[in-house]
Amino acid sequence: xxxxxxxxxxxxxxxxxxxxxxxxxxxxxxxxxxxxxxxxxxxxxxxxxxxxxxxxxxxxxxxxxxxxxxxxxxxxxxxxxxxxxxxxxxxxx
Amino acid sequence: xxxxxxxxxxxxxxxxxxxxxxxxxxxxxxxxxxxxxxxxxxxxxxxxxxxxxxxxxxxxxxxxxxxxxxxxxxxxxxxxxxxxxxxxxxxxxxxxxxxxxxxxxxxxxxxxxxxxxxxxxxxxxxxxxxxxxxxxxxxxxxxxxxxxxxxxxxxxxxxxxxxxxxxxxxxxxxxxxxx
Ligand SMILES: [Zn+2]
Numbered sequence: 001x002x003x004x005x006x007x008x009x010x011x012x013x014x015x016x017x018x019x020x021x022x023x024x025x026x027x028x029x030x031x032x033x034x035x036x037x038x039x040x041x042x043x044x045x046x047x048x049x050x051x052x053x054x055x056x057x058x059x060x061x062x063x064x065x066x067x068x069x070x071x072x073x074x075x076x077x078x079x080x081x082x083x084x085x086x087x088x089x090x091x092x093x
Numbered sequence: 094x095x096x097x098x099x100x101x102x103x104x105x106x107x108x109x110x111x112x113x114x115x116x117x118x119x120x121x122x123x124x125x126x127x128x129x130x131x132x133x134x135x136x137x138x139x140x141x142x143x144x145x146x147x148x149x150x151x152x153x154x155x156x157x158x159x160x161x162x163x164x165x166x167x168x169x170x171x172x173x174x175x176x177x178x179x180x181x182x183x184x185x186x187x188x189x190x191x192x193x194x195x196x197x198x199x200x201x202x203x204x205x206x207x208x209x210x211x212x213x214x215x216x217x218x219x220x221x222x223x224x225x226x227x228x229x230x231x232x233x234x235x236x237x238x239x240x241x242x243x244x245x246x247x248x249x250x251x252x253x254x255x256x257x258x259x260x261x262x263x264x265x266x267x268x269x270x271x272x
Contacts, residue, residue, distance in 0.1 A: 008146055008162055013215030015232055061237045062230045063146075063161035 002071075005081050008063045020056030022046055023068055050074060056084065103197035103258035113205065113269055114262065117198040117250065121172050126188040127163040138181040140167075149228050149241060158228045158241060166192075166239065166252075197258035199251045203242065205269060206249045212268045216240065234264045 002014040028034040028042055051074065057067045066084040071077070102118050127134040127142075135142035143150045143159045150157045158166040167189075182189050201209070207218045213234040217223065225246035230239045238261070239252040253261050 009229070010146065012231070015215055015235075016230075061232045063164075065161060 002076060002078065004057065004059075004067075004069065004078065006059050006062060006065075006067065007081060007083050008065055009059060012059070012062060016059060016061040017067075018058045018060040020058055020066065023054040023056050052079060057081075100194065103255045104262055113201065114265055115200045116262075117170075117200055119170070119172065120193060120196075120198055121167075121169045121175070122192045122196050122198075122252075123167045123189045124160070124192055125157075125165045125167055125182065126190075127165075128186040129163055131163075131186075134163075134185060134187065137185040138178065138187065140178075147227050147229050149226050149244070151244060156241075158239065160228075160230060160239065168198075195255055196252050197255045197261070199253075199262065199265070201249050201251070201265070203247055203249050208270070209265060209268045210240070210249075210251075213264065214238070214240075220246075233261065236261060 003011050004014060004017055005011045025042065025046075028038060031039070034042075051072060053071050053073045055069045055071055057069050059065055059067060067081055068084045069081045070079040072079065100119065102116055104116055125142075131137075132144070140155075140157060141150045141152050142157050142165055146159055146162075148159050154171045155167060155169045158168065160166050179189055210216070210218060210233065214231055216229055216231045223229065223240075223242055225242050226244045228239060228241040230237065232238065233251070233253070236253055236257045241250040241252070242248075243250065251261065251265075
């Protein structure tokens with residue numbers, strides 16, 4: 001179980017949150033001109049790299065806000081958690 | 094056939110009574126949305142709104158519970174005409190949505206409530222972390238709830254969607270220690 005420090009509500013159990021997938025996945029700007037391979041890459045294929053990972057989470061049972069979170073997928077340590085900003089920060093939350 | 098215009102308890106079909114849990118019926122409940130980052134919104138509409146997360150303010154019979162940045166739940170036992178408030182909110186660029194019939198509200202004594210809720214809710218309910226005058230949204234037995242520790246320190250109110258009312262009521266009774 002992760003303890004996620006919501007920037008609005010404070011530290012809360014993972015069960016209050018909904019995982020929203022990897023952050024920093026760019027949607028192809030012109031889907032109608034994107035070939036199937038590139039679209040499949042965007043929709044489904046992820047690097048699953050060891051180490052730090054930028055993720056989207058929604059505090060669905062709390063303030064309902066979307067959050068941007070950097071997490072170490074080996075140790076499960078949460079390095080940072082902040083309100084989701086658009087556009088996503090290149091250097092993480 | 095029930096009269097569709099008569100407001101009924103969420104637990105109306107349930108028989109029996111108990112001393113542990115009291116349903117608060119007939120409440121006026123509104124979700125209030127302010128325009129983003131407008132610090133003087135409360136002054137504009139004439140309400141004392143808590144700016145701090147998880148805090149509750151009280152003005153006579155009206156409670157304002159923080160539920161998200163720039164969002165509050167307004168709750169009152171008085172069903173007086175509040176057209177003036179609705180007009181001020183609209184004029185200030187905010188919005189009110191009426192949840193009076195959408196919520197079931199249960200009141201428990203804080204003392205057994207803390208231990209009962211701990212069986213199905215991940216919140217830290219120790220008085221140091223959840224003192225009187227605070228509220229928090231969380232899950233109870235996988236159902237979304239809003240918990241309010243009343244200013245008197247002796248009671249807690251549990252808000253849940255009305256459709257989960259009988260389930261939450263039964264769950265609380267089941268989790269309570271034998272009388
Ligand atoms: Zn939150």
